[in-house]
Amino acid sequence: MNRPLADAPADSPSVTSAVPPAVLSANGNFDVNAVRRDFPVLSRSVYGKPLVYLDNAATTHKPLAVLEAMDRFYRTSNANVHRGVHRLSMDATNFYDEARRVLHKFFGTAIGCEIIFTRGATESLNLVAQSYGGSVLREGDEVLLTWMEHHSNIVPWQMVCARTGAKLRPIPILDDGSLDMDAYRSMLSERVKVVAVTHVSNALGTVNPIAEISRLAHDVGAVVVVDGAQAAPHMPVNLRELGVDFYVAAGHKMYGPTGIGILYGRADLLERMPPWQGGGDMILSVSFEKTVYAQPPQKFEAGTPPIAEAIGLAAAATYLMNLGMSEIHRHEQHLLRTLTERMAEVPGLRILGTAPQKAGVVSFVMDCAHPHDIGQILDGEGVAVRAGHHCAQPVMQRFGIPATTRVSLGLYNTDAEFDALIGALHKVRRMFA
Amino acid sequence: MSDTRALYEEVILDHNKNPKNFGSMPDADVVQEGYNPLCGDSFKIYLKLDGDTVQSVSFEGHGCAISKASASLMTTLVKGRKRSEVEELFHVFQEMLKSDPESPLDTEKLGKLKVFSGVREYPVRIKCATLAWHALVAALHQQEGPVSTESGS
Known part of the structure; x- marks a missing residue:
């Protein structure tokens, strides 16, 4: 990890040169x-x-810094990585490795940990479930996850449990959308080998106490896998402090491109894990008798990686670091308070997820209208939200509803934008109530 | 320009608020579930048959205004019709929903179903408008198991 690289020569373009300085008033x-x-x-x-x-939990928009970094790469350097002797390939390799270092910095990673580039957060979770879970889990073992998981942190574990005979046990949530920590403590035992939990619920906005969850899991020898897709873009995430074993994030939800995600993991675990996909770039040597695998992260990056996407994601992470994750978090918390107050004034509207620690996600139902119809009316007013089960059907089941409408905030939202939203919600009432 | 009022015609809003033939039917010959996995909308269609003619039909469940109004209006249109006639009407309805929003409507064939012509502007809502119809056609064929908007047609 973090191998020192020769400085690129002066005629090599830098991937992050056009990132603007911090935007402060x-x-x-x-x-x-x-x-x-x-x-x-x-x-x-x-x-x-x-x-x-207001659909930032689904995907975020991309700043110019990201668009330009990717465009510049394709215009000036495009080449494959880790194999060419030619100038362009060496440049591409430098950029790709530099992108990884930027992500290490963004997540404040601990010594002895790796960041693997994947095709997305879903792929990262499947990698951990199949490679780690598949090699460690035995009949009688347990995998704990929560009622508020996205389907992408449920289904991969179901698949590996079905294969290994391990048992999947969901940790319940309280009426306000917080995780039931007492239940969690009572469910922990020597049988638990994996605790898979979301950092921030995409359907409720709940922020889970990851450091505490992690400490308790480690006390019984379990490994902690955290879905950080909804956390990484919205709050400072320091993986050294959280002390988790695996953490995943999605590029496109953190103002970067689609088609890339990250998997952070402890190097000692990654070294013991079997490769997930085979191919080029993940080997040291191949013969028909014996193949020697590369060390992580390369061991888990079979084939040509998403190079331009890694560069775009690094540009996004740099952009976020320049703004300051604490500043972004403070701004979004202000928005969340304003939004929650203003929505409470709409008659017949009920917010789901009122945990004390929340990120900028407000899921709601209205007694007069179905979430789809609300989403449709809002769309007609230029307001983009999500309606449905948000790939979190157990949450909907828990609250006894088929679907919600969800407003989710990003760093570029403003108080003034809520005028259009609240106006549209009143229009919904006029039409349907 | 989108005007959602063109989608939500008064007739649709009325059927949504006060659906016709809403409720279960204890002596139904066939009970058929219809489910839209994309949004979780779910209806049960209750059907009493006289040979292959619809004697009475009712529905219950939950869904958006488009799906609920469509189910409600459907129950008022199919009573006394033969299976082949119901299928023909559904076909006409589907063809209209899939047609170009600017193309003229065959109002004679469509009858009251023309209130759903606004759906043509919003193709993702076609599944809402046809959910109950899919379930009814399955019920008429006394098909086994629930039907889904994601299982073909």
Whole structure:
């Protein structure tokens, strides 16, 4: 990890050279209007109305720094990595390795840990479930996960449990959407080998106490796998402090491109794990008698990796670090408070997920209208939200509803945008109540 | 320009608020479930048959305004019709929903179903408008198991 690399020669373009300095207003505060100018798509209109994008938990928009970094790579350096002797391939390799170092910095990773580039958070979770779970789990073992998991942190574990005979046990959640920590403590035993938990619930916004969950799991010898897809873009995430064994994130939810995710893992675990996919780039030598695998992270990166996407993701992470994750978090917490107060004023509207620690996700139902119809009316007003079960059907089951409408915030949202949202919610009432 | 009022015609809003033939039917010959896995909408269709003619039909369950109004209107249109006639009407309805939003409507064939012409602007909502119909056609064939909007047609 973090091998020192020869400095690229002067005629080699840098991937991050165009990243702007931190955007701060004159008084040193987060300047959201300046931030918005970095996101071209935010200036478009929808049905003649300004776009109000409140579907950031589904995907986020990309700042110019990301678009330009990827464009520049394809225009000036495009080549495959880790194999060429030619200048372009060496440049591409430098950028790809540099991208990994940027992600290490972004996540404050511990010594002896690796970051693997995958095709997305879902692939990262499947990798851990199949490679780690598949090689460790035995009949009688238990995998704990929570009622608030996204399907991507349920189904891979179901698959590996079915194969190994291990048992899947969901940790219940309380009425406010918090994890039931007492239940969690009572479910821990020597049988538990894996605790798979989301950092932030995509359907409820709940922020789980990962450091504590991790400590308790380690006390019984279990390994902790955290789905950080909804946390990494919205709050400082320091993996050294959280003390987890595996952590995954999605590039496109953190203002980077689609088609890339990361898997962070403890090197000692990764070294013991069998490779997941075979192919080029993950081997030291291949013969028909014996193949010697490369060390992690390469061991888990079979085939040509998403190179431009890694560069784009690194540009996104650099952009976020320049803004400051604490500043972003403070801004979104302010938005969340304002939004929650204003939505409480809409008659017949009920918010699901009122945990004390929340990220910028507000899931709600209205007594007069179905989530799909609410989403449709909002769309007509230029307001983009998500309606449905949010790939978290157990959450819907827990609260006895088929679906919710979900507003999810990003760093570029403003208080003023809530006027359009609240106005549209009143229109829903006028039409359906 | 999108005007969601074109989608949510008054007739649709009325059927959504006060659905016709809403409720279970204890002496039904066939009970058929219809489910849309994409949004979780779910209806049960209760059917009484006289040979292959619909004697009475009711529905219950939950769904969006489009799916609920469509189910409600459907129950008022199919009573006394033969299976082949119901299928023909569903076909006409589906063809209309899939047609270009600018193309003229065959109002004679469609009858009251023309209130759903606004759905043509929003193809993702076609499944909402046809959920109950899929379930009814399956019920008429006394098909085994629930039908899903994701299982073909």
